[in-house]
Amino acid sequence: MASSPWPLPADAPSAADLSRCVHCGLCINACPTFAVTGLEAESPRGRIALARAVDEGVIPLTAAVQSHWDLCLQCRACEAVCPSGVAYGRIIEHVKAQVAAAPAKDAAPRRLRRFLLRNVVARPRVLAAVVAPARWWAGSLPRRALRKSGAKWLPSRLAAMEAQLPRHPGRPLRAGDSLPVPGEASTEAVLFTGCVMGELFGGVHRATASVLARRGVRAIAVEGQGCCGALHAHDGDLAFARDLARRNIDALPGDDPIIVNSAGCGAAMKEYGQLLHADPRYADRAAAFAARVRDFSEFVAALDTPAAGHFPARVAYQDACHLAHAQRIREQPRALLRAIAGCDLVETPGADLCCGAAGIYSLVEPGMSAALRTRKADAFRDSAPDVIVTANPGCQMQYEAAVREAGIDARVMHLAEALDEAERRAPRA
Ligand code: SF4
Numbered sequence: 001m002a003s004s005p006w007p008l009p010a011d012a013p014s015a016a017d018l019s020r021c022v023h024c025g026l027c028i029n030a031c032p033t034f035a036v037t038g039l040e041a042e043s044p045r046g047r048i049a050l051a052r053a054v055d056e057g058v059i060p061l062t063a064a065v066q067s068h069w070d071l072c073l074q075c076r077a078c079e080a081v082c083p084s085g086v087a088y089g090r091i092i093e094h095v096k097a098q099v100a101a102a103p104a105k106d107a108a109p110r111r112l113r114r115f116l117l118r119n120v121v122a123r124p125r126v127l128a129a130v131v132a133p134a135r136w137w138a139g140s141l142p143r144r145a146l147r148k149s150g151a152k153w154l155p156s157r158l159a160a161m162e163a164q165l166p167r168h169p170g171r172p173l174r175a176g177d178s179l180p181v182p183g184e185a186s187t188e189a190v191l192f193t194g195c196v197m198g199e200l201f202g203g204v205h206r207a208t209a210s211v212l213a214r215r216g217v218r219a220i221a222v223e224g225q226g227c228c229g230a231l232h233a234h235d236g237d238l239a240f241a242r243d244l245a246r247r248n249i250d251a252l253p254g255d256d257p258i259i260v261n262s263a264g265c266g267a268a269m270k271e272y273g274q275l276l277h278a279d280p281r282y283a284d285r286a287a288a289f290a291a292r293v294r295d296f297s298e299f300v301a302a303l304d305t306p307a308a309g310h311f312p313a314r315v316a317y318q319d320a321c322h323l324a325h326a327q328r329i330r331e332q333p334r335a336l337l338r339a340i341a342g343c344d345l346v347e348t349p350g351a352d353l354c355c356g357a358a359g360i361y362s363l364v365e366p367g368m369s370a371a372l373r374t375r376k377a378d379a380f381r382d383s384a385p386d387v388i389v390t391a392n393p394g395c396q397m398q399y400e401a402a403v404r405e406a407g408i409d410a411r412v413m414h415l416a417e418a419l420d421e422a423e424r425r426a427p428r429a
């Protein structure tokens with residue numbers, strides 16, 4: 001048998017997936033990294049061509065080749081517009097698994113990243129201990145005072161991370177915690193609590209449960225669930241992502257819908273069937289689990305309850321990539337916002353272009369991430385929204401940094417928070 005050109009043949013991108021691309025280039029203008037660089041090698045077509053060339057043994061897997069894949073945000077905007085149905089998300093996850101396994105000059109930082117993703121992000125108690133000081137700092141008086149003074153006290157890379165912290169992180173909400181209960185519950189649903197989401201955005205989870213409770217749905221943060229594995233898969237650690245998927249499948253049996261308010265987690269969990277398709281013990285259960293997963297906006301819009309609430313604000317909704325491109329959910333969040341009295345929904349240019357957060361991308365590719373954040377800030381400056389609404393914690397953090405850096409006076413909210421605030425102001429009769 002011929003030896004594979006890939007260092008991890010079991011997880012190599014499939015030749016069938018790669019050959020589906022007909023090089024038409026219709027995806028290129030949807031690609032944020034092409035928009036910033038103008039380079040073919042930083043476009044989806046270029047990245048697929050490189051993977052195919054490696055797969056066919058035409059070129060070796062060099063550091064230069066890997067760098068083009070590393071700059072990919074895995075936003076999947078290209079996949080959503082591809083007329084040939086190229087599964088770019090699947091291709092790039094398998095390509096990243098090869099990059100992670102290949103010898104590299106920057107092996108030490110890669111190893112550290114993998115260690116942290118496995119031993120901090122995926123371990124709830126460790127993550128809670130690590131995030132606690134950041135959560136305290138995010139809402140603290142010294143932080144507010146330093147912001148007011150305009151003092152630059154951190155090196156630029158750390159300053160960008162600090163700027164991403166939410167202004168008012170709520171109390172954490174973790175698996176097993178109690179949630180608002182409806183007066184009369186007609187149905188139950190699992191609330192997926194996640195990892196960073198539960199630690200830094202407990203308020204979003206509570207808002208999600210409140211919105212559901214007003215619609216007669218009791219949300220339960222079932223104990224034993226944990227990180228979805230999306231960050232690990234995107235970083236090329238497919239083996240660990242599979243472990244995390246199995247843990248969630250074991251922890252969340254039954255038929256109740258699983259409500260996810262983080263677009264990245266929802267997209268990953270809807271693809272558990274694909275992730276575990278070669279696992280004879282889990283393949284069927286993974287597919288059944290994936291079929292229960294619903295994004296918050298998808299679930300609430302389908303309940304079709306009469307509009308309620310009051311939200312007197314100019315609102316710019318920004319698509320989260322893994323909601324718009326991976327889950328193809330664009331209209332439901334907009335429809336929910338449009339239905340609220342007083343809500344003036346404005347479409348900003350590039351609303352569905354990646355903000356540059358992309359999981360841990362803003363930490364490992366800070367230059368491209370900052371370029372995309374600036375594009376968003378420019379759009380906000382032009383359209384002057386009062387509130388920026390999105391549906392993913394990483395995007396929320398990136399928009400916090402964008403408005404802060406650009407001196408824009410706008411609140412950043414999750415869709416669930418906006419609906420909850422509106423409905424608290426003017427409850428359903
Ligand atoms: S990925 Fe799709 S849209 Fe892009 S070049 Fe290939 S076939 Fe065309």
Ligand code: SF4
Pocket residue numbers: 030031032033034042043044047071072073074075076077078079088
């Ligand atoms: S996933 Fe996003 S950044 Fe990567 S090639 Fe596709 S459009 Fe470009």
